[in-house]
Amino acid sequence: MSTQRPRPARVGVIGLGAMGLGIAETLHQSGFDVTGCDINASARTAFVALGGASVESPAELHDCEIVLTVVINGHQVEQVLFGEQGLASTLARGSLILQCATIAPSQAKALHARLTSHGLGMLDAPISGGAARAKSGELSVMASGAPETFAQAQSVLDAMAAHVYRLGDAPGVGSSMKLVNQLLAGVHIASAAEAVALGIRMGLAPEVVFEVITHSAGNSWMFENRVPHILSGDYTPLSAVDIFVKDLDLVHQTGRELSMATPVAASALQQFMAASGAGFGREDDAAVIKVYQKLSGITLPSAANDDTVQVSPRK
Template sequence: MNSQSEQLLHIGVIGLGAMGMGIANTLLQKGFDVTGCDIADEVRASFVASGGRSVATPAELSHCNVVLVVVVNGNQVEQVLFSEQGVVGHLASGSLIIQCATVAPSQAKQLGERVAAEGLMMLDAPISGGAAKAKSGELSVMASGAAKAFSYASDVLDAMAAKVYHLGEDPGVGSSMKLVNQLLAGVHIATAAEAMALGIRMGLDPEVIFEVITHSAGNSWMFENRVPHILKGDYTPLSAVDIFIKDLNIVHQTGRELSMATPVAASALQQFTSASGAGFGREDDSAVIKVYQRLSGITLPEAANDAQGT
């Protein structure tokens, strides 16, 4: 460990969802002392089975000196940090919070100020890469915060990420960068679904569409990553439709704060909202294509077991 973190690091991970569990297991496998925190009994049991420790409330992470927050939204961040059972009031002075959830930049700035007022450090450190990259320790981290916080966190960040971007000293900068990423990611997923729907409606073979586009200028990372879910008819949520409703709403909110229109993001938000309203909110975000199925009657590929009637 570096000179700033020679003391033994006790890591807490709040939120053992797809991303949080991947991070927690990665850190555990790389030799860190890790305690996972989640409200779900079965999730905690799964982490314990992997060799970690678990607690049901953030307040029980008082022995930790680094806590990663990997929850779904800003309201949950507020709860796990500052509620009666929140972690902030129970950590030793000088401990570090690494806030990884996607929140509005304005909220990230406020969180940083409140955490500092309690004698703690915070990195505004949203993550990108999905569950697979979390599991393999190859995330991208878009972080901002004081140099001392970066130094303290360096071993943890190096273990969980392939790339750590140091974006400045002020909380809110990391979240600003993540918002740019989420605008593009949401628009690309919605556009990939629309492009696939158009091709299918014109009678093209979905597999051929994928083959041609992934070797053409119209390709995108999201097209290449999400369209296989459509081809397999498998909408098991790796990142759910409702996540992009949340994130694109943050884009919209931030645009309003800046008096800046974001019309393309707004259009994508409407597609995700339509998908959620049709009952697909908890399915994989590629299920946004089902909006086109409802509207134009296209036939989408089915999962293998569905096609076999089993």
């Protein structure tokens, strides 16, 4: 008769941004004892308002059995684990890190080796799905790690994800798959922006472009999800331009490590870099279309040219 591993007594979530806050809320609502960690006081306050506990320093999560890192980049992962107030030296041996940030596969392998030396487990577990699916517990997790780490994390994964892809025993495989996803996501967003910009430049109404393309072969998930941001003129960051500057640069760096050219991803990277350089880095990634606004003078949907809602996107 099989036995189910008991759920962890305490779970930590480092990084209470759009994705991390949604995950922390989902786990809290699923009955886990969750402590969120973020240097941003307003982020901590937001989680406390939902009924959770919060701390400022990763080291304060020392009594957690499982800790998820949901931060922006590899440097932040390094700092929260091994920095001055890092977690690795304070966790009890046998505790588990779910590394959910998008990082280079080579870094995932190095982190696993360092955490192992501290007596800690690691599941290489990047996530996808956006803030809404994080909040609803319907993320996709692209994970790799030893079977015992999957068993240890099972109850947490069940609560936060609709799909958990077990990609192998080796660290780095999950991060490799996430880079494939991010290459496609970045290219699709940049392509969607270019297509809508071209339509506007040719005199087509952007809402009509959206309606036709979402019922045609040129549609993509990103087109259907991001173009409504353009139609409403709302660039409130759900996933920022600078995220794709970082992620597509990781694709480029990994391709260079493998001596493999990634020209389509490189072209998309240049568009996101142009948007960031023009001052749109912290806006929603759909703001990559503003590069075309600057270069070709197209008029984007807005009410009084101030990025407020003008049209209602398809539901």
